[in-house]
Amino acid sequence: METGTRVDIHRHAAECPACRALLVAAVRSEGVPSDAPLESSWLGGRMQVLGGSWKPPTEVDEFRLVRLLGRGGMGAVYLAHDTSLDRHVALKLSIALQPDTHTLESFAVEARAIARIKHPNVVTVFRAGEVQGRPYLVYEYVDGKSLAELRLPLPWRYVLDIAVGLARGLCAAHQRGVLHRDLKPGNAILDTDGTVKLLDFGLAAFVEAELRMPRAAPGVAGTPRYLAPELWSGAEATPQSDLYALGLLLYELCTGGLPRTPGPLSRMPGALEPLGRCGALVERVPGMDPEFAQAIERCLAEDPQQRFTRAEVLCGVLERLRAPGADPAFAAPRPEHGARPWGAQNML
Incomplete structure (x- = not known):
């Protein structure tokens, strides 16, 4: 084609x-x-x-490729050795025989988006370059697992800890005028120290950072299972559509599944039940803090106007719930990461 x-x-x-x-x-x-x-x-x-793929050289500028971490349609991610600074990095590059305009644009968007944010809960990009006419990006190497690789459901207190990190990262992105547009478990990585980081901004959209309420971004993009209902109707992406995807992600971590979402996927065989039929989160997750459950359900409101107005508001709610003294029994064992390195295939 x-x-x-x-x-x-x-x-x-x-x-x-x-x-x-x-x-x-x-x-x-x-x-x-x-x-x-x-x-x-x-x-x-x-x-x-x-149609075939291009095989990269063993050295890309000052980066020596060590081994393949993952690959997908957009490219491949390698563990690489930065010979100039003597450190491990993750190097993502296009391996298509003839990269199309969309691939080139995605790499450029991702580099600009992550470089603009610079936050502990967003993966750091060190460099963008080109080798033999193909773009590449160099990231910090995170020795952990993507949220998609964790065994679900997780203890709700642990999900609250993850939620604070994701909300902070998303808040930082929105404050810098960046909509992620593809939030899902596979696009968040959990470091061995417990820090969660957002990654894969290849579908990001830029809005005016100085506006209190950023303008909607044009175009439909994202993963079908995590699209906000208004996007299926052709509406433009907004901070509220990112918050909806975050709500679905947190719901999935708490319950191990997703409620049925409005739109074409809801009519497909095997679709999950609507949120109302599944019952409130406090019913599905015994002992869950009702305010945390309400925060997730507010993110999942079908009407964008009923969701949080900004990621900062959600972040404030979650940080208050996690504050020392808010719940004396907060400490919960963290799931084991296992020996498998991070889910680099989710950066593709």
């Missing part, structure tokens, strides 16, 4: 709910993971990988 044809498909799908539903159904029927981003690795990168 020609690049221009893929662009036309994306443009039409962004404006046509029926075609978006068919697109998701095609992804399901072809065995593509249901958590694959709608506008990143499927239409563009997947077809490129089927």
Whole structure:
């Protein structure tokens, strides 16, 4: 399929709910993971990988590739040795034989977005470069696991700890005028010291950082299972749509599953039950702090106006709940990380 044809498909799908539903159904029927981003690795990168891939050199500038950590439609992530500073880094690069415009744009967007944020709960990017006409990004190497690799459900107190870190990272992004647009368990990494970091900003959108309420961003992007309901109707992405995805992520960590979300996925076989039929979180998670449950459910309000107005507000609520003395029995054992290194395939 020609690049221009893929662009036309994306443009039409962004404006046509029926075609978006068919697109998701095609992804399901072809065995593509249901958590694959709608506008990143499927239409563009997947077809490129089927047609063959480019093998990178063993050295990319001052970075010596050690081993492959993961690969996907958009590219591959390698553990690399930074010979100039003598440290391990994660190097992500495009391995398509002929990178298309979408791939090149995604790498550029991700580099600009992460460089703009600079926060402990967002993975750090050290450098952006090019090798043999293909873009690459160099990140800090995080020795941990993605949230998608953890055994669920997690103790709610531990989820609250994770939630504070994710909310802080998202707050920092929004304050710098960046919408993530693809929040999900696979796009958050848990370091061995317990720090959670957001990653994969390849679908990010930029808005005016100086505005108290950033303008909505154009275009439909994200992972179908985690899209806010208004996005299925063609509405533009906003901070509230990021908060909806964060609410789904936290709900999944607490319960081990997702409620059915409005939109085409809700009508597909095997879809989970709507939130109302599943019961309130306090019913599904015995002993859960009701204020924490209410905060998650507020993020999941179908009407964006009923969600938190800003990530800062959610962050304040979560930090108060986690404050010393808020719950004397807060301390909870952390799930073991295991020997497997971080989920680098989720950066793709």
